[in-house]
Amino acid sequence: MSDEQAWDARYAEAEHRIWSGNPNVELVTEVADLRPGRALDLGCGEGADAVWLAGRGWQVTAVDISGVALRRAAEHAADAGVTVEFQRHNLEQTFPDGEFDLVSAQFLHFWAEFDREKILRRAAGSxxxxxxxxxxxxxxxxxxxxxDNEGKEIHFPTPDEVIAALDLGDGWEVLTKAIHPRQQKGPDGDLITRTDSTVKLRRNGF
Known part of the structure; x- marks a missing residue:
């Protein structure tokens, strides 16, 4: 099964959306004070972040590997009355063209091996x-x-490790690097607390 098929199957497990339909909390926190411009949403899933950004004046390009997710995202955007350009990409192979004032990668993880660092370096270049x-x-x-992860050790990088792997060199400013708790509903509906990380960087220049 290809990565695309695996993600389509994951989203097709439910007849309707598998996520809440709300934007990610840290995205809202970190982006609220930015002036809207061009935004790229990597791994947009069912489109909640892209719709939120578009509703606040951003010109949004949103990409995902799953056609099932993208169809739901387009429906969400239409219901919200906003315009988002949705594109299907396997980000290890293809990437959207152009430069963006905001590039957002929210929980860009996969249960199988994939080159997350390569994708994030490409994101920085955009x-x-x-x-x-x-x-x-x-x-x-x-x-x-x-x-598929049973018995396998998977490393989730710290903010410092994320920044080091980007290997950006001079010309970037670290605005946020933090590890923080987040409440989330578990598969049984109970509210649980898990740990996430945030890295926010600004590219110098105008």
Whole structure:
């Protein structure tokens, strides 16, 4: 099964959306004070972040590997009355063209092996001068460990490790690097606390 088929199957497990439909909390926190411009949402899933950004004046390009997720995202955008350009990409192979004032990678994880660092370095290369790269990641599986991970050790990088792997050199400013708790509903509906990480960087220049 290809990565695309695996993600389509994951989203097709439910007849309707599998996520809450609300934007990620840290995205809202970290982006609220930014002036809207061009935004790229990597791994947009069912589109909640993209719709939130578009509703606040951003010109949004949102990409995902799953056609099932993208169809739901387009429906969400239409219901919200906003315009988002949705594109299907396997980000290890293809990437959207252009430069962006905000590039957001929210929980860009996969239960199988994939080159996350390569994708995030490509994301950094898509940030326009003066723009922001925002990376949100998990620090643990929480209650959602995928069956394929049983018996396997998976490393979730710290903010410092994320920044080091980007290998950006001069010309970038670290705005946020933090590990923090987040409440989330588990698969049984109970509210649980898990640990996430935030990296927010600004590319110097105008």
């Amino acid at each position: 940030v326009a001068p003066g723009g922001v790269l925002l990376i949100e990641g998990h620090m643990d599986h929480g209650p959602f460990a995928h069956g």
